Amino acid sequence: MKQMLIDMGCYSLEVEVADDVDLDDRFPATDLHTGEQLMINGWLIDSAEEI
16 A cells, blocks of 8 residues: 545545556545545546655
C-alpha cells in the first residue's frame, strides 16, 4: 500500500491505494483522514504524487 496526495479540481485527497494501482482507471482508495472507502475515477485526476 502507498499513500498519495490526489488533486481533482477543487478537491484534494490524501489516500492510501494499492501499490499496483492504475491511476487512469477507476480504483478503490482509503481516505487517510476519515478512514472512508472511496472509489476514485482516475481520468478526473489533475495531479497525483506519492507522499
